[in-house]
Amino acid sequence: MINLGYTIWIPLLPFLMFLLLGLAGHKLKHKLSGLLGTGGLAIITVLSYITAYKYFFTSEKIDGAYQKITAFNITWLQFTDKLHIDLGVLLDPISVMMLIVITTVSFMVHIYSLGYMKGEKGFERYFAFLSLFSFSMLGLVLATNIFQMYIFWELVGVSSYLLIGFYYQKPSAVSASKKAFIVTRFADLGFLIGILLLSFNTKTFDFITLTDPTGTAIAQGSGIVFMGLSVMTWSMIFVFMGGIGKSAMFPFHIWLPDAMEGPTPVSALIHAATMVVAGVYLIARMFPIYTFSAPVALEVVAYVGAFSSLFAAIIACTQTDIKRVLAYSTISQIGYMLLALGVSGYGGYEGLGYMASMFHLFAHAMFKALLFLGAGAIIHAVHSNYMTDMGGLRKYLPVTHMTFLIACLTIAGIPPLSGFFSKDEILAAALHSNKLLFAVEYAVAGLTAFYMFRIYFSIFWGKETQYHETPHEAPPTMTIPLIVLAIGSALSGLIPFNELVTSDGKAFESEIELLVAIPSVLIGLLGIGIAYVMYRKETTIPEKLAATFKYSYKWAYNKFYMDELYLFVTKKIIFKHISEPVAWFDRHIVDGTMNAIAYVTQSVSFRIRGLQSGQLQKYAYVFFTGAILLAILFIYLWK
């Protein structure tokens, strides 16, 4: 056994940094607090790489499979004898891979932020929140049990809330942060119900017990049937609901585009590379349960992923705010990952989809973070989010231009960049299992290439825009992360995922399938070609096309009116038709009843208080009248 107990410091260090910066940050100099946050991240990045090396290359394999190692575990809260929340560190191929992804991107974003956020008010608050986020995200991926995951799931939610609302005086940022929190919270309710159902049937929260393919937990609960589906299926669908929310899949995707109100490095870290893939990670973590005892739930995963990826790709083609285009692109790419998991089987080549999904998660983290950081550099230079305000920037921003181009080629799936390999494997996995889903994803690959090169050409080529002040390249603190990530997204295709990160921990053979690879590259090139024709120079083709497909364009431009639908449900139904009536009912009916009781008591006592007048004659009068009446009663009626 190798000693991995130190890994507890990987999440703990950012937490300590958060406390330090949160409590004492305003007393520190700006620069110092930024450096402290970044320094903490640098240490855990190194630790993560050491851990990855130790785990993948020196840890003992049993039967050729990587083992799940519980490096640290304490009981945090005991519910019953069997149910308890532990906090700990679980190392297995996917969590170690996530460590690399999170620390690398987070470290790059920290360095980038030193330049990007320079001079901003609340600089130390920003770094405190970033540390909080890193802590929560690391705690999430290292979770040893599903309840620990839920705890950190909520914590990443709140860090995201705090960071989206970083510019708290801007009303749009405030409402975006609120929306993000509430939408994901609603989804998390599903997650919680899923956990409750799961724990009721299996009597455990522990991942190792739950996901042991030969264990008892998997067999449990599949016997009880409710509305045609087994209880296990229901609980896994509910658990997936949490994933839909966090990963911004349809129909809970609406918070993600608005979340772009946050600072751009935050979008890169949270809303592109790490937090939003938590849903994918969740499914991967619980994968044996899905595949063995809830295959229907897994199908739901596949279809939700496929639909979201198509839906978001269509919207992305029409948006003009570059960050929003990237946000929809993120939704679309996460849809890919979920689809890959959804079509995957377990073990060996069957698990191709699983491996491809993790591969794509890794590659996507690199190139999407790169795209966002590049977008940040562009926005930094031209002070606008809109493509319409940009054009011809390649001359002014050479480094940003080159790195952005690499990222665009990667996402379009052009060999030999990493996106080509991961996307190809996803398509191959889909082809082997479900032709319809394959066709959808194939089309999305083309759309992706199109909308990415649409923004690429509009920003860096296109019309020659006149700028108030000449845009200038970002400082080295911003360009170095871009270069590092560009190298990462170009080369991560060389990592042998089929040997390292597989569904059962064992290596398997996977080859590039030319039958899939060639058409997918072709459709990518086709998308780029169309974008070239339309946006390389300023043309009228886009307007003409928009005019021709007026209605469908309008629907897509308005994001299929999903925001309006949500507003209708919340404002009109929940506020107007539930909350206000409840408040009215409470004040007027319930409280009214109480007041009425008081009123009746009071008025009755007003009526009868005349009897207690204190006048002796009146008392005598009443006394004698009563006595006579009683006498009559006794004499005549009571025989």
Place this chain on the structure above:
Amino acid sequence: MDILTQFVVIPLLTITGIILVKDTRQVKMVSAIGMGLQLIMAGILLFLYVSARRAGNSAEMLFVKDIVWFKSLNIHYTVGVDGISVAMICLTSLVVFAGIFASWEVDFLRKEFFVSLILLATGVFGFFISIDLFTMFLFYELAVIPMYLLIGIWGSGPKEYAAMKLTLMLMGASALILVGILGIYFNSAPAGGQLTFNILDISKVKIPMSAQYLFFPLTFVGFGVLGALFPFHTWSPDGHSSAPTAVSMLHAGVLMKLGGYGAFRVAIFLMPEAVKELSWIFIILTSVSVIYGAFGAIVQKDLKYINAYSSVSHCGLVLFAILMLNQTAMTGAIIQMISHGLMTALFFALIGMIYGRTHTRMINEMGGLMKVIPFLSVCYVIAGLASLGLPGFSGFVAEMTIFVGAFQHPEIFYRVVTVIAASSIVITAVYILRVVAILLLGPATNEHFDHFTDAKWFEKVSVITLICFIALIGLAPFWLSSMIGSSLQPIMNKILALNPF
């Protein structure tokens, strides 16, 4: 003198001290010292309790002291504590301590204010240490009476109306409780012999079923009124909004817990057979409380109303959980009482401090406070996040313990209502974030607010004390949960004997 009686004696001595001092400025010093001492005593009690348990003392109640004070009816002054009462005593001393500092700037009739406030606290402490039903009831009444004066004299808005309403409703509740207690007393020796008010003695006999059917609803509803059980919660919005800061804190933070604690200690513990039969009615009512309170809070405009409805929702969860007759859920209920006590006290303290600056509690008249009073605003956000059940704060621990516990119930009805109750976590998020967004974030709307000063030292003492403990429970819940859990063991054994699952 035994340690428990000191919890009644110290406040009484403090009151004497307050009356004796000449300078009204010394009044608050005396109160602060007295209640600080009380807080230390609570710490010592906790330490003694834990070490006694460690040493293997497994008696149901510790530090028991018994004095007869009314022989012919066999009324005793009996005190004793288990883990649950120790936890409640710690909560009370914390909230009272914070409350003293939150009312540092009360000028009008200062002496009388602090006397009433501490008298109220005396009643609450007495309630939690008593294990004699009659003495318990006596202390309960002692806590309710000063409330009338505190709201009627130092309140704001329609204070006479609110004070009258609150007092009358609570008095009505005490009438029910009194009948219930007497009913239990007269059935406390079904086999003949000496009738008793002692809870421990009564728990060893089985009260006849016919009596249980009558007296369980009476006591449960009686205490339920105090715990804001739907539809008897309407004193809460009016009462809280008119009460001065410290009184709101004490009332929502501690006095409402008397309801939950009493319902648990008297209604459930002494008459478990009837609970088993009748719980479904009250479970429906409490689930309604949970959801209804949360929905009611969404559209309120007055900060205190929002909190009052939120309390209805959170306290509904307490009663909901104790009716589940399941150790985990009950542990959750007790933690929820403590957690809600601290959180709501924090909320009311902050609202009082904000009101002291803006002179309004209407959220639409305020905005952008984060910029002008950052310390208070950050604390408000923390209170809000704790209230919506964020991990790391006490609310999460309490709610999750309740939901997981209640969901282990074998009957599907209980699991369905658990899911319904759990959905309140979403609605809570809606109203909390709505307030945070309108009140604190966004651009500053009123230039008169620009000259505000941030929290003064006594305000910081009050707020930081509460936040520390909310975070402490949230970060390291194990010790609290296991202390409560082991105290629940004898109670559960009694219930499990008739209701095995």
